[in-house]
Amino acid sequence: MGDRAAKDALYDGLATVAKALGNGRRAEIVDLLAQAERPVDEIAAEIGQSVANTSQHLQQLLRAGLVTARREGTRSHYSLAGDRVQQLWAAVRDVATEQLAEIDRLAAAYLGDRTGLRTITREELHESVRHGEVVLLDVRPEPEFRAGHIAGALSVPIDELRRRLSEVPAGNHVVAYCRGRYCVYADDAVRMLTAAGYEAARLEDGFPEWAATAGAIDDGTPRDAPSGTRSVLVGSPDRGSRP
Amino acid sequence: MGDRAAKDALYDGLATVAKALGNGRRAEIVDLLAQAERPVDEIAAEIGQSVANTSQHLQQLLRAGLVTARREGTRSHYSLAGDRVQQLWAAVRDVATEQLAEIDRLAAAYLGDRTGLRTITREELHESVRHGEVVLLDVRPEPEFRAGHIAGALSVPIDELRRRLSEVPAGNHVVAYCRGRYCVYADDAVRMLTAAGYEAARLEDGFPEWAATAGAIDDGTPRDAPSGTRSVLVGSPDRGSRP
DNA sequence: CACGTCTTCAATTGATTGCTTGACGAGCAT
DNA sequence: ATGCTCGTCAAGCAATCAATTGAAGACGTG
Numbered sequence: 001m002g003d004r005a006a007k008d009a010l011y012d013g014l015a016t017v018a019k020a021l022g023n024g025r026r027a028e029i030v031d032l033l034a035q036a037e038r039p040v041d042e043i044a045a046e047i048g049q050s051v052a053n054t055s056q057h058l059q060q061l062l063r064a065g066l067v068t069a070r071r072e073g074t075r076s077h078y079s080l081a082g083d084r085v086q087q088l089w090a091a092v093r094d095v096a097t098e099q100l101a102e103i104d105r106l107a108a109a110y111l112g113d114r115t116g117l118r119t120i121t122r123e124e125l126h127e128s129v130r131h132g133e134v135v136l137l138d139v140r141p142e143p144e145f146r147a148g149h150i151a152g153a154l155s156v157p158i159d160e161l162r163r164r165l166s167e168v169p170a171g172n173h174v175v176a177y178c179r180g181r182y183c184v185y186a187d188d189a190v191r192m193l194t195a196a197g198y199e200a201a202r203l204e205d206g207f208p209e210w211a212a213t214a215g216a217i218d219d220g221t222p223r224d225a226p227s228g229t230r231s232v233l234v235g236s237p238d239r240g241s242r243p
Numbered sequence: 244m245g246d247r248a249a250k251d252a253l254y255d256g257l258a259t260v261a262k263a264l265g266n267g268r269r270a271e272i273v274d275l276l277a278q279a280e281r282p283v284d285e286i287a288a289e290i291g292q293s294v295a296n297t298s299q300h301l302q303q304l305l306r307a308g309l310v311t312a313r314r315e316g317t318r319s320h321y322s323l324a325g326d327r328v329q330q331l332w333a334a335v336r337d338v339a340t341e342q343l344a345e346i347d348r349l350a351a352a353y354l355g356d357r358t359g360l361r362t363i364t365r366e367e368l369h370e371s372v373r374h375g376e377v378v379l380l381d382v383r384p385e386p387e388f389r390a391g392h393i394a395g396a397l398s399v400p401i402d403e404l405r406r407r408l409s410e411v412p413a414g415n416h417v418v419a420y421c422r423g424r425y426c427v428y429a430d431d432a433v434r435m436l437t438a439a440g441y442e443a444a445r446l447e448d449g450f451p452e453w454a455a456t457a458g459a460i461d462d463g464t465p466r467d468a469p470s471g472t473r474s475v476l477v478g479s480p481d482r483g484s485r486p
Numbered sequence: 487c488a489c490g491t492c493t494t495c496a497a498t499t500g501a502t503t504g505c506t507t508g509a510c511g512a513g514c515a516t
Numbered sequence: 517a518t519g520c521t522c523g524t525c526a527a528g529c530a531a532t533c534a535a536t537t538g539a540a541g542a543c544g545t546g
Contacts, residue, residue: 008268024255
């Protein structure tokens, strides 16, 4: 005990968790699964990789304990293995954005010019929601909304926003949110809404961060079956999910 | 904007931080630097690697923004690049211990049999310290004590404990602490103290965790030059560091 | 049962990683 | 300057990794 080989083995073991996150594609997968569980083929499409390759990445995440699998007939649904994993991924992002100037550049290249896009923080949104003075739009794909969303939000996936613009009550401030800080959906929504004459802003980060700080969320589980993975259940279920 | 290549590049960028931690030797380095800054040769000795190899690992950590370097004459001292990095490493450890059964096995192999070793939590220690009912021993190497320690602790490096046993006041409960949960020093200290007739226990985790939760610490900076990196400064400086 | 779908496995290839060795360079001492 | 120490750099090699392709397992459907 206390020998070199055993110590190395222990730290190798601890490092496997970090190693699993140490690949861009797997990072994308974790970021995606932070929204909701997903079958393999959808993950593959979302990260732009072959199903075979995606499956192997998922196996690796599985071995590292970052995700769990649930079979349903012929499909395997993967999801994050607990809130700790979420926090870990957040810590990685925080350090990266804080320490690497590179990230700013890469984010700008991916997201485009964000000047002129108003953003609000979680705290500001919390205030606004409480005073009922904003319309809150969830512009993520509908399944992610169904898996959990900010209480009181309307689901208007970004794909449908243009033709459903009329559903957004006029005369109100509008706040759009999506997957997170590096997600383009809310940006696009704000641009579209602003062009249509709305006062629009995006939530600075996304749903996972809101849920992590125990903001009011709605996890879509029926009121009489409180077994959801989400902790706080506030707001009317499915309001606006299908108009 | 919004294209695949740019998105991949962004996530590759975020993943570099995780990749830097995704190696057992680099993980050891980060764990070590969580105690205090260190010159390269000491780090190399501590992780059992050649200086050249260690230097390359440090370059990699540097590029990933996890550590910073400070030259002093011919030596480079490395230290962690901020509290966020500390939190990141803690998150990695937490996920690993929670999700990987393997870790328990590896820890047992390295640390040996821990049954019979009493441990106390930070909260319990906090209580005990406040009532002044324990003797608190910092059994890490002296430079680490000097870089920061729990307020009121005596520095008795594990190497010196045996011949300095008489300095430990009898009749008191003794608590030893060291680098963290996977550090053997406090274990050894408790065994030695117990054999000598003391009521001894180890702090469950180590100094970094204590400092992170803003427990009372003493960073060794003179009272009239409050420019230390530690936030809370309590207790008499250097008490017991040299008897 | 045979068929199609979704997923995983296995073999392969090119790129990257971790460590070694040996040389180079920067700063102090004599 | 001439050493000397400490740290970094560069080349090389075995091992590992990410992606591709093609085949093999599962499971539901006709």
